[in-house]
Amino acid sequence: AATAAVNAPPKPAVLPAAPPAAEPAAAAEPQPYESRTIAGGIKVVKGDSVRMGLFDGAGEDSHVGIADLITSADGSSMAAGFMSWNRCFFPWTLNYDEVDLVLEGELHIRCNGQTAIGKVGDVIFIPKGSxxxxxxxxxxxFLYVAYPANWADC
Structure with missing residues (x-):
């Protein structure tokens, strides 16, 4: 019986399965603005190139635009971006500090029965917890600057 095993035809080699075909790399989502970063992490965003996305925090029927321009991905502890909309009001709780610089129109901030109105060139500070x-x-x-940079996760 031992010799029969020695003379038995060799078993076919089992080849390892071929590695799965690599999926094509997902195309990087285009940045909604043109920018350039130079030595030291200094970033310049071309303001007239910014394309606004939809801010979903204002409700389904609103058309509030947002463009995050500076984020933690830039190595910043603060975030900055643009927001814009027409004839709309929506509630918001800030779990972060925010400074807004009005670039066009009027920004109304209502809090505890009072309204702060910022016009072009005005700067508004909204403290955390508002x-x-x-x-x-x-x-x-307007341009917003928020601290910390991950304001949307606060």
Whole structure:
């Protein structure tokens, strides 16, 4: 019986399965703006190139635009971006500090029965923990700066 095993035909070699075909790399989502980063992490965003995305925090029927320009991915502890909308008000709770610079129109911030109105060139500080209503009866476009950079996760 031992010799029969020695003379038995060799078993076919089992080859390892071929590695799965590599999936094509997903195309990087295009940046919604043109920018250049130079030595030291200094980043310049071309303001007139910014394309706004939809801010879903304002509710389904609103058309509030947002463009995050500086984020933690840039190595920043602060975030900055643009927001804009027309004739819309929506409630918001800030779990982060925010400074807004009004670029166009009027930004209305309602809090505890009072309204702060920022016009072009005005700067508004909204402290962490504020329960407010953002809005405008006309149109608004502003630059926001938020701390910390991951404000949306706070």
């Amino acid at each position: 329960n407010i209503e953002f809005g405008t009866p006309s149109e608004v476009r």
